[in-house]
Amino acid sequence: MYKVLVAEDSTVDAKYIESILKEGEYNIIFAKDGEETENLLKNENFDLIILDVVMPKKNGFQICREIKKNDKTKNIPVILVTSKKEEADKFWGKMQGADEYITKPFEPIDLLVAIKKCLKK
Template sequence: MVKILIAEDSNVDAKYIESILSDKEYNLVFAKDGEEAENLLKQEKFDLVILDVVMPKKNGFQICREIKKNDETKDIPVILVTSKSEDADKFWGKMQGADEYIIKPFEPIDLLVAIKKCLKK
């Protein structure tokens, strides 16, 4: 079963993502902030990480960069899901190593397509 870490500080957004993925064959693990996500990544193995960018303690850009710099986690695909919609934000996300960048609000299909693309790599 595919194990996905979802780091999202908004309960509403976390529930939305969960509602999209709950009927799929995914094991979902949630983190409320960047530090919790970072700790979970050290303790468990994940097949995919979905990160909000604007979170307390550590933001999604920082976590993404750390994932991609670490030899043990660098091959884990990362999807950034954020309200930061400027071209510069998207560019910065890609520079941090993000495999996909989704702007909130988004349709369920946007997330499902991004996940499918990431898991095929």
């Protein structure tokens, strides 16, 4: 069973991600903003993090950068899932340390392939 942190402020998008992952071996923990995400990361260990970019209090780029700078969390794969579709956004996401970058709307298979890739590393 993989422990997955999903940081997503949209209830609709969080439910969509949950529906995609519910058939797999995933224990999903949700955070609604950057601050809640940071608190969960301090207190729990995760196998994978799925991060929205546009969130209240702290955005996904900031959280991703902090995850990858921290010795305790730097090896956790991060998938950015966002409506930010520009090439500059994708480049910036990768510069922050994201392992995968998926733009909304996306098909379930896109997320599942990214997860499999990340968990094999």
